[in-house]
Amino acid sequence: MPDVHLVADGLTFGYPGRPVLDGVGVSASAGDRVGVVGENGAGKTTLLRLLAGDLAPTAGEVRRSGSVSVVQQELDVAPGSTIGDLVRRTATHVRAAAARLDEVVAGFDHEGGDLAALSDAIAAVDRLAAWDVDRRVDEALTRFGAPRDHARRLDTLSVGEAYRARLACHVAERADVLLLDEPTNHLDVGGIEYLTAQLQEWPGVVVIVTHDRRLLDDVMTAILDLDPSMDGRPVLYGATRYATYRFQKDQALRRWRARYAQERKRAAKLAQRLDESYEGLSDEWRPPKGSQKHRRGTRARIHVKAADRLVQKLEAEAVEVPVPPPALAFPDLPSIPAGYAGGPLLELRAPRVEGRLDLPGVRVELPPAGRLLVTGANGAGKSTLLAALAGRTPLDRGHRSVAPGVRLGVLVQDDDSPARLRTTGFEAAARRALDLLSSGALDPAHVLPVAALGLLEEEDLDRPLGELSVGQRRRFELAAALVAAPHVLLLDEPTNHLSIALVDELTEALRLTSAAVVVATHDRAMRADLADWPSFEL
Template sequence: MHLTTTDLAFGYPGRPVLSGMDLRVSDGVRLGVVGENGSGKSTLLGLLAGRLVPSSGEVRRTGTVALVEQELDAAAGTTVGDLVHGTLAGLRETAARLDAAAADFDHEGGDLGELADLLTRSEHLAVWDADRRVDVALTRLGAVRDLTRRLDTLSVGQRYRVRLACRLAERADLLLLDEPTNHLDDGAIEFLTGELVAWRGGVVLVTHDRELLDDVATAIVDLDPSMDGKPVLYGQPGYLAYRFAKNQALHRWRQRYRAEQQRARVLAQRLDASYEGLSDEWRPPKGSEKHRRATRARIHVKAADRLVQKLEAEAVEVPVPPLELAFPDLPAMSPGWSPGDPLVELRSPRVVAADGGVRLDLPGTRVAVPPSGRLLVVGPNGTGKSTFLAALAGRAALDRGARTLTEGARLGVVTQESRAPASGGPDDARTGFEAYAAEALELLERGELDPDHVVPVAALGLLSEDDLDRPLTELSAGQRRRFELARALLHAPHLLLLDEPTNHLSVDLVDELTRALLVTPAAVVVATHDRRMRADLADWPVLELG
């Protein structure tokens, strides 16, 4: 398998997304793709898969290609079995071609090379083991195995795991993965890691999972703008090596930018001083000849112009460095509260779903989160982590147990699946600024917002003003995730409840967010499958479910 791109570019009307992409992926190469939300990571996968047509440049590939996108749009009535049978049909077709070629082979004058190629291909795809391989992948990834289940009855994560299992079983020559660990627990990630390391073809994976990059990637390409405006390929494997190299580059960039800004200020000051001299310093005494005054004026203007040309020649155009997270100073308490009283408390919670299934059951368990408290919630998929956070937030009705919230306590909540605007919904045509203002008004009406402590969205460093001026439906999944985090911070909450906060976020932002959570005065509860984040928060109290 070989994949190459030459000067690849893509953009939407008035908004370039990618440019100058030169990549080469051959068998055994596992290329990690990182970058800020909206930098074009998913777009790049679409170009590599042939789903999108480049604005310029070209993509050349040989062999089969399999793409696993973040979200699977399932046609009405499509079942798990339809995906599985589609996977097996291609593998069985290869096996049937081999059987037919072997049965009809002319041992005297037949083309042995063609038969050998078919046999090699069949062995590579392990076509005789396809049924077992699909079943193993579904099981190890924690995917739904009931072939009659309709995909539109499954959550985003459940649909993703079914699609991923099928794609892994197909053994395509080029595997393209978009955030593959977003919906996987530790056991599933371990299985995926093993599959990718053993992959015979090429792999391109977009991911924010720093541990996965360490374990799998043979190289990392960063789509964030660099000082010269081009993507950067980091050829040394390992996330820490990439992080060190990028931090050094960002440090040089910001130093250079500050120096050029200072140079621009000096230029402006010198110009002002020079041209002020045209009316003051150069003026000869009264009674002087007019031609002498005009000559001195011309000389002074030429001197000022030469100075401008010199300074402009020395100046270097340095683009603005990327945004940095400016996490707000959140409150730990409000006046009149007792430090010993918990902000929120749950006792023996039990939550039952509409279909009668038990989503959470913790008999005899008391969980209390004090001011500035910390709690890390862990456990495999399906053990109730999201339901537990929803119960803490008061968004899941308890069938047993009790929840107590300190009066006046403000909660900032980020759910696992962001409130992406649905077609025709109230946020459908709203820009980020408009949706943020609407959220503020809703909180104010509910008495959950102190007008003196509103956190401005543009000051957070999560989204640029240009992005905030765009309708939410035009934002990428990662940009919408950033907006959800901003919404949670809007009213300066006393308690942050974060369900899988690293999903869809760039590795840079995940690092910055982790550092902010370690030091914020507000209380924080995090449920996460991100192994590096769990290691960073290892000294927090842990609630292990399941």
């Protein structure tokens, strides 16, 4: 194929009062597939927008060769636009290559024509397979579980349906440079497997922001970690396995921390020496009569200057360690409420929600410290089942019961109402706690401070939720689910939008907590980690 590449050199970008990226560099050519990882708020989505040309860097540059296609997490829907509009846009782009070939062939001079231009036009049509675009779009829509009705308006679709429709069209488009932001968030296992197969055979450049550990293993040729390293720069790992990347990163962090600890210890000793030198200078400033005070004072001053120079040298060579990302401080949750009389904490019998869920004869019950892994394809009713367990969705048939005093912690997939996005994290958490306190469902002694969970910095909790990244908002929603020290956790796709490191920490915490836990997930790595849990497939 013709030269296809994507190069970012020294990219720096920030919002007013908030730097995001500093000196990021990455280079990829045809056949390279780069996974971008890092803590929530590290700038992963911002980097993707810079690479796509949607944002202009404040320093550095991006060089692109070939067509570029980007699928963002969030979609701005034009009023009245439909799935058919997405499909036609895809077909128009692809067929433009066929039209270009017709134009070149029609004007080609067989004696002195530009053979290179003709070869490039033929290669473009062959690569894009313009004659097959309609079939590819229809296949991708089907395999991703997206609506196929071209008349469906995008503003009537769920967030997941709209994302899958866009993803299908962009995959069918076969751009030279494909940029994807968390593409597996809204896919079931079948959709993820189809996407994996497409990416493994992608002839151009692929850059993917992802928390999906299996996708990193199956697809990537390199991993770009945007978290700070010892020199303050992101690191491009050549590791193609997640376990290898984690090992290399953990080793680098150990060396970093060891050097920092050594330097702080040396700095403390030198500071002590400097204090002693100043004390000596003060003591000898008025020596006893006949004690050669000038010589003794001079030696003291020389000693102080030497210590000063050593301290300055140490500070000049010291490693400036950025504040590390907050570690998850998962609380010690209770297993039973006060006065528990036995039986299941939560029970659901024969639930039916018109058009979304129908489980005649099925009984779902959760004992203290119980576990349940819910799986199934998109549209099978996983989210509806969890909403019914949480009491957020009324039942058309069936019965739900909750043991007296049981508190629930609920994490849903999307809760981005405009009013909520205008509130700060502290305000939203306080409102949740006050509602529970006023209803008598929560003892003040059991309220967990949202800032103590290690999920967000206090300065982020002071900002409106709408100003946070998607991943930071997801961290807050997880924190809000824990504020009331729940006896039962109901988590719908808990890995969505979270950083890989936090997914690892959360998985371990869910295995160890005393609370009862229900998890609905398509994340293949998490499902493997929780394979010993009782499961329910819809």
